[in-house]
Amino acid sequence: MTKNYLLEIGLEEMPAHVVTPSIDQLAQRTSKFLKDNRISFSAIEKYSTPRRLAVLVRDMSDKQTDIDVKAKGPSKKIAQDDDGNWTKAAQGFARGQGMTADDIFFEELKGVEYAYIQKHETGLDAADVLQNIPEVITAMTFPTRMRWGNYNFEYIRPIHWLVSLLDDEEVNIKVLDVESGRMTLGHRFLGEDVEIDNARNYVEKLRQQFVIVNAKERKDIIRDQIQTIADDNDWVIDVDEDLLEEVNNLVEFPTTFHGTFDRKYLEIPEEVLITSMRDNQRYFFVRNKSGQLEPDFIGVRNGNSEHIENVVQGNEKVLVARLEDADFFFKEDQKKSIDDYVNKLKTVNFHVKIGTMYEKMQRVHQISEHLAEIFGLNDSETKDVLRASDIYKFDLVTNMVDEFPELQGVMGEKYASIMGETDGVAKAIREHYMPISSDGELPATKAGATLAIANKLDSLITFFAVGLLPSGSNDPYALRRQAYGIIRILQNNQWSLDIDKLQQYLVENLDVPEKLDLSAHVDDLNDFMIDRVRQWLYTTSIRKDIIEAVTSGSNFDPISMIKTAQVLQSHVADQNFKLNMEALGRVVNLAKKADFKYSKDLKEDESIFEHPSETELNKQVQAIYGSTTKDIAQLYDQLVALEATINSYFDENMIMDKDEAIKKNRLTQLVVLNNLIAKLGDLSKIVVK
Amino acid sequence: MTKKLNIQNMILTLQRFWGEKGCMLMQAYDTEKGAGTVSPYTFLRAIGPEPWNAAYVEPSRRPADGRYGENPNRLYQHHQFQVVMKPAPENIQEYYLDSLRALGIEPLEHDIRFVEDNWENPSMGCAGVGWEVWLDGMEVTQFTYFQQVGGLQCHPTTSEITYGVERLAEYIQDVKSVYDLEWGDGVLYGDIFKEPEYEHSTYSFDESNQDMLFDFFNKYEKEANRLMDLGLVHPAYDYILKCSHTFNLLDARGAVSVTERAAYLSRIRKMAHKVAKAFVEERKKLGFPLLANNESAKEKAND
Numbered sequence: 001m002t003k004n005y006l007l008e009i010g011l012e013e014m015p016a017h018v019v020t021p022s023i024d025q026l027a028q029r030t031s032k033f034l035k036d037n038r039i040s041f042s043a044i045e046k047y048s049t050p051r052r053l054a055v056l057v058r059d060m061s062d063k064q065t066d067i068d069v070k071a072k073g074p075s076k077k078i079a080q081d082d083d084g085n086w087t088k089a090a091q092g093f094a095r096g097q098g099m100t101a102d103d104i105f106f107e108e109l110k111g112v113e114y115a116y117i118q119k120h121e122t123g124l125d126a127a128d129v130l131q132n133i134p135e136v137i138t139a140m141t142f143p144t145r146m147r148w149g150n151y152n153f154e155y156i157r158p159i160h161w162l163v164s165l166l167d168d169e170e171v172n173i174k175v176l177d178v179e180s181g182r183m184t185l186g187h188r189f190l191g192e193d194v195e196i197d198n199a200r201n202y203v204e205k206l207r208q209q210f211v212i213v214n215a216k217e218r219k220d221i222i223r224d225q226i227q228t229i230a231d232d233n234d235w236v237i238d239v240d241e242d243l244l245e246e247v248n249n250l251v252e253f254p255t256t257f258h259g260t261f262d263r264k265y266l267e268i269p270e271e272v273l274i275t276s277m278r279d280n281q282r283y284f285f286v287r288n289k290s291g292q293l294e295p296d297f298i299g300v301r302n303g304n305s306e307h308i309e310n311v312v313q314g315n316e317k318v319l320v321a322r323l324e325d326a327d328f329f330f331k332e333d334q335k336k337s338i339d340d341y342v343n344k345l346k347t348v349n350f351h352v353k354i355g356t357m358y359e360k361m362q363r364v365h366q367i368s369e370h371l372a373e374i375f376g377l378n379d380s381e382t383k384d385v386l387r388a389s390d391i392y393k394f395d396l397v398t399n400m401v402d403e404f405p406e407l408q409g410v411m412g413e414k415y416a417s418i419m420g421e422t423d424g425v426a427k428a429i430r431e432h433y434m435p436i437s438s439d440g441e442l443p444a445t446k447a448g449a450t451l452a453i454a455n456k457l458d459s460l461i462t463f464f465a466v467g468l469l470p471s472g473s474n475d476p477y478a479l480r481r482q483a484y485g486i487i488r489i490l491q492n493n494q495w496s497l498d499i500d501k502l503q504q505y506l507v508e509n510l511d512v513p514e515k516l517d518l519s520a521h522v523d524d525l526n527d528f529m530i531d532r533v534r535q536w537l538y539t540t541s542i543r544k545d546i547i548e549a550v551t552s553g554s555n556f557d558p559i560s561m562i563k564t565a566q567v568l569q570s571h572v573a574d575q576n577f578k579l580n581m582e583a584l585g586r587v588v589n590l591a592k593k594a595d596f597k598y599s600k601d602l603k604e605d606e607s608i609f610e611h612p613s614e615t616e617l618n619k620q621v622q623a624i625y626g627s628t629t630k631d632i633a634q635l636y637d638q639l640v641a642l643e644a645t646i647n648s649y650f651d652e653n654m655i656m657d658k659d660e661a662i663k664k665n666r667l668t669q670l671v672v673l674n675n676l677i678a679k680l681g682d683l684s685k686i687v688v689k
Numbered sequence: 690m691t692k693k694l695n696i697q698n699m700i701l702t703l704q705r706f707w708g709e710k711g712c713m714l715m716q717a718y719d720t721e722k723g724a725g726t727v728s729p730y731t732f733l734r735a736i737g738p739e740p741w742n743a744a745y746v747e748p749s750r751r752p753a754d755g756r757y758g759e760n761p762n763r764l765y766q767h768h769q770f771q772v773v774m775k776p777a778p779e780n781i782q783e784y785y786l787d788s789l790r791a792l793g794i795e796p797l798e799h800d801i802r803f804v805e806d807n808w809e810n811p812s813m814g815c816a817g818v819g820w821e822v823w824l825d826g827m828e829v830t831q832f833t834y835f836q837q838v839g840g841l842q843c844h845p846t847t848s849e850i851t852y853g854v855e856r857l858a859e860y861i862q863d864v865k866s867v868y869d870l871e872w873g874d875g876v877l878y879g880d881i882f883k884e885p886e887y888e889h890s891t892y893s894f895d896e897s898n899q900d901m902l903f904d905f906f907n908k909y910e911k912e913a914n915r916l917m918d919l920g921l922v923h924p925a926y927d928y929i930l931k932c933s934h935t936f937n938l939l940d941a942r943g944a945v946s947v948t949e950r951a952a953y954l955s956r957i958r959k960m961a962h963k964v965a966k967a968f969v970e971e972r973k974k975l976g977f978p979l980l981a982n983n984e985s986a987k988e989k990a991n992d
Contacts, residue, residue: 012782013820015805050803144807146818146834149776150845160779188786189796250802281826299826307798314799314825314860321762328760352951 001062002041003167005130006199008054008184009137010161016050016249018142018156020215023048023055029136030055037129038064047203047213049252051185054163054213056202062166064123071097073115076106090115130171133164137175151176161185165199187211187252190303210253210304219248225256226284226298233258235294236287240278247282251302259283259316263295265323268330271410272400276322279406281315329399333411338419341394348397351477353466354516357393360458365389366510367454370502375495377446384424384447385454391416392429392451409433435485442492449489453497456482460528461506464521469528483532487558491536499529500556526556533558542569545687553681560632564680567633571640580640581686583647584677588684590655591674594667598675604668608661611652614669617645621673632680639677693862695871696854696878699792700746703770703852706791707744710784712772715745720927721934724749725771725851727813729926732961734773735838735847737969739979741775746854750934752941755890758883761866765889766882768854777834777848785822785832785850792861800825808833812933812954813961814840817849829857839965840958893941902944906935906953913960922967929960 007030014022023046031044034057042059073079073093081087086101094101097117106113138153145154153176162180164171173180182196186209194209196202203213212218223239230237248254265273270293277283283297297319301311345357354360368389372382395401395412404411413430417423424447431448432455434441443449459482463469470479490497503525507518530551536558537547542565550564571577596602609615624638655670657663677683694702704714718728725731725747734741747769755765774781782803786796803820808831810816817833831851835843855867855878862870868879909931916925936953939945945953972978 013803013805017805144818146836146846147844148834148846149779152844158779189801250804301800302802303797303800310798311800311825314827317865318826324761 002059003062003126004199005041005057005060005126005171006054006163006165006196006202007057007133007137008047008052008161008163008202009159010052010163010185011155011159012157013050014156014249015144016246018144019048019050019053019249020245022140022142022156023053023215025140026053026136027055029139030057030133033133033136034060037132038067038123039126039129040065046215048215048249049211049213049218050249051188051252052211052213054202056199060126060166062126064126064129066123067121069119069121071117071119072109073104073117076113076115079104079106079115093117127166127169127171130164130166131173133171134173134175137162163196163202165196167200168198185209187303190253212253215248218251218254219244222248222254222256222300225254229256229258229298230286233286233296234289235296236289236291237284237298238287239284243278243282243284247300250282251300253303255301255303255305255308257299257301257305257308257312257315259297259299259312259319261295261297261316261320261323265320265327266293266295268323268326269411269414271407271414272326272330272404273323275404275407276319276326280322281319283315283319325403326400329403333398333400333415334418338391338394338416338421341397342391344397345393351463351466351468353468354462355513357396360462361390361393363462363510363512364392364451364454364458367458367506368450370505370509371450371454371497374497374502375446375450375493377450380424381446381450384422384428384445385450387421388425388428388432388447388451389454391421391425392432392455395429435488438481438484442489446493449493449495453486453489456486457502460486460525461503461510461518462512462516464525464528465512465516465518467520469521469524479528480532483529484535487529487532487536490558491562494559496557496559498557500526529558530556530561533561537562537565540565542566543572545685546572549683549685550681552685554675554678555681561681563632564636567636568680568686571636576640576643578688580643581683582688583643584639585684585686585688586650587646587670587673588677588682591667591670593656594671596667596671598671602668602672604672605661605665608665610662613645613649613652614666617642617649617673618669620645621669621676624676635676635679639680642673693871694792694858695862695873696858697873699858699861700770700854702791703788704744706788707772710742710774710778712742712744712774715743717745717747720930721750722747722930723751723933723937724810725769726810726815726849727930727933728771729923731771731773731847731849732813732815732838733922733926733965733968735775735835735843735849736841736965737972737977738845739775739972739977740845741773741847741979744770744772747771750889750937752889752893752937755886755893755941757890758868758879758886761868764855764867764882765886765893770852770854772850772852773847775847776845781848781850782832785830789824792857794824794861803832806831812957814838814958814965819849824857824860827856827860829853829860839968840962841965841969893938897938897942899939899942899944902935902939902942906932906939909935910956910960913964917960917963917967920967920971922964922971925960925967926964929957929964932960933957 027044027046034041040061041057045056045058047054074089079087079090090104091101093115094104094117097119099117099119103117104115107116142156145156147154148158159175159178161184162173162175162178163182163184164173164180165182170182183193184196184206186192186194191209191211194205196205206213222244226237226239273293274285277285277297283299286294286296286298288294299315301308348357350357350360365386368385372385377385392412395408395415398411398415400411401408409430413426416426416429424445427445428448428451431443431445432451434443434452443452460479463477463479503522510518512518534547534551546565546568550561555561604618606618620642629635653666655666657666708714715730718730722728728747730743730745748766749769750766752765754763756763778784802823804823806819806821808817808819814837816837817835819833821828822830822832829852833849835847835849837843858870859867864870868877868883870878872878872881909928913925913928913932916928936957
């Protein structure tokens with residue numbers, strides 16, 4: 001027989017962002033609990049509001065399934081004495097299983113015989129098993145937790161009531177001092193306490209008390225009501241999903257309303273208006289059909305439409321007070337010049353150990369200059385990035401960014417335009433923060449992209465210089481994200497940049513105070529950047545061993561690593577791919593045995609060649625050196641063409657020859673070849689089996 | 690709402706309400722402070738095992754928020770109505786909503802929401818979990834369950850309700866500027882506070898003597914530490930409050946650089962942590978008298 005089981009946890013208002021993940025977690029834990037306890041069910045329905053998390057288990061069997069269990073006891077040696085009589089240990093084991101020693105049988109495990117008892121366990125009633133459901137409730141984890149009252153227990157918010165019903169029967173449980181029952185609370189103001197007669201009536205009983213427990217239904221109501229308002233007014237309202245999700249989890253019974261503000265405030269930059277409405281007040285903003293912002297907003301009330309005029313009026317008043325402030329800041333900020341702000345940055349620290357924002361901009365200017373040359377920016381782009389690098393943090397000390405920190409960069413662009421900077425400069429200022437998240441939007445202009453890389457690079461080299469390297473999950477300055485951003489921007493623009501060479505250049509040329517030792521962690525930063533290339537490649541469908549190979553070579557240019565990986569990946573289906581890689585991999589592995597490294601002067605001695613294959617390989621390798629190709633696909637073709645030659649070379653020649661001179665000569669030959677192969681990566685890492 | 694409550698009647702209503710809920714009606718503490726939370730009636734009493742229920746109005750000085758009396762919402766000094774209950778009664782949220790009803794704010798006629806807002810005062814080693822309460826989109830109250838005070842874990846947990854007196858009054862009296870609020874019979878907020886706002890702003894932003902304030906800070910800090918060494922917890926605490934206010938004045942004046950800022954905050958935090966520990970020690974020596982009171986009261990009730 002099957003029944004429906006309802007579990008509802010009643011809480012003080014949870015943070016909006018916690019509600020959805022928590023109900024998912026509760027459902028998942030409940031499902032695991034039931035499966036672990038051998039109780040079948042057809043589905044778990046999830047219900048959630050700010051004040052409650054509830055699961056309704058559908059068609060749950062009212063009994064655990066029976067099982068046969070085999071319990072392992074002592075070894076035979078201990079279970080029986082020399083005469084074959086049961087020992088006390090054996091009898092104790094049997095008793096512990098609720099059986100007698102006569103039920104014991106032996107089975108071998110890893111060469112030793114052990115006593116076993118087989119028994120049939122009849123499943124318990126589901127109602128009995130559910131006595132343990134409090135462990136599901138208390139095992140929940142949350143991003144923030146709190147203690148309350150006299151308890152030493154932590155939870156997202158205080159627990160106030162529990163409903164635990166198997167069809168129409170109460171399954172009594174207790175968490176802290178809260179005992180379960182069938183009574184639940186309705187809407188805080190519109191509803192009353194109500195008894196749930198049967199688990200299956202949960203949704204309807206609460207609906208009568210002005211609680212829409214189905215989060216999706218609540219969302220649809222809000223969406224529909226917004227659409228109606230939009231249609232009535234000929235507006236376009238782009239419903240922001242994140243905002244809808246948040247607003248939805250602030251209400252149990254949603255009613256949308258529409259408020260207005262004076263048109264004069266539309267002179268404030270749009271981003272500021274949107275931040276005030278969306279982020280500060282959780283309103284949806286409104287555009288007309290031609291895309292312009294209208295002086296209107298949509299809010300969502302936790303209640304019905306009675307007296308909604310009070311709610312509208314109150315919300316309008318709050319918004320106007322905010323806009324009034326924003327208007328004041330906007331006008332006030334324009335009374336000063338960019339120079340005034342830049343000067344002020346001399347007193348603003350970037351980081352105590354590193355120096356001021358002003359000093360950072362000076363370094364970034366130098367880095368940008370070098371990068372602009374490497375990336376081949378044209379004159380006007382170079383001019384823009386250099387001017388931008390001198391001022392790009394100025395908005396940090398404006399009133400507006402002080403009030404709305406999330407508008408850094410955005411206000412920088414606005415004010416720069418107003419104060420007469422070129423479009424390119426203004427855009428670069430906004431774009432230098434990009435990408436803001438790991439898959440965030442990238443700079444669209446070359447000047448912006450260059451400044452973004454220079455700014456991030458400066459953060460990386462200076463934090464590394466003072467020993468503030470990220471470790472484990474500890475990355476307080478988001479250096480991983482910034483490094484990853486650099487890789488993405490390089491990739492997006494197909495810009496080659498040898499990270500190692502760049503660092504060497506900066507160590508020698510960048511003007512920094514003595515406390516910043518840029519040479520201290522050069523290798524660490526190389527590795528750190530290469531790790532980010534790996535991370536980028538993992539988001540593609542390129543094989544893991546190829547990723548390992550291309551990021552383990554002599555290459556420090558992210559773009560070339562990525563290209564190489566793509567070339568290798570494009571050949572994996574080739575008939576000879578494995579044989580090709582095997583041949584080249586052998587060269588790599590043997591070359592590692594040499595106790596010397598490649599240098600330009602390293603030359604093999606043809607006079608002591610013993611076999612034609614040595615001469616042949618030498619000829620072909622020199623031909624590749626002679627072609628000086630920079631194209632990776634071509635280099636790949638040239639190298640795999642050596643396969644037959646390499647194989648006959650290994651057939652004919654003993655590398656580790658007894659004669660030291662010959663051995664060294666052959667290793668030299670391999671090291672010289674490997675120098676070419678290493679441009680692709682460490683090909684010995686390619687899986688060929 | 691028949692007749693709109695003026696500020697003093699609003700305060701009287703809240704006092705009567707919370708008094709009936711078992712709160713002692715304390716008076717504002719006489720040392721400058723930035724928030725009702727740092728009154729010893731909250732900060733010190735939130736620490737340790739003893740129960741504590743109190744309500745009081747606390748004038749709170751925030752020099753950097755001064756606007757020369759010109760901004761309709763920002764003030765050098767505003768007023769908080771502070772309620773602390775330890776341990777928090779189970780139905781504290783319902784108490785709070787009832788207090789709004791007592792002020793004539795009927796929830797069915799408005800939109801009241803509890804929006805997550807975790808509160809932190811790092812300079813005093815305090816952290817709590819809770820909400821800002823929105824009344825038709827306006828934040829009128831901060832509602833917090835203290836988790837840590839002075840760097841010490843709170844057990845039992847104190848609930849703190851902080852009403853923004855001016856904010857709430859602006860709502861109740863439906864005025865656009867704080868200076869148009871009626872304080873007492875026919876006397877406006879502006880009549881009382883506009884000139885002081887102007888003068889304090891002028892002092893904080895333009896006229897304060899930085900050298901003297903830096904000197905004060907060092908001396909207050911030294912005195913606080915000396916007093917803590919002598920076991921004089923309450924006088925020491927007064928000097929910590931003075932340090933805090935002096936720092937706020939220097940900060941408003943722009944006299945503290947970003948680097949130094951962190952260092953000053955850390956100095957205050959160290960003292961706050963030390964005094965919190967000393968206070969618990971002191972109460973322990975006294976045998977946690979309020980705990981005993983509470984128990985004998987319970988016993989009496991049971992008899």
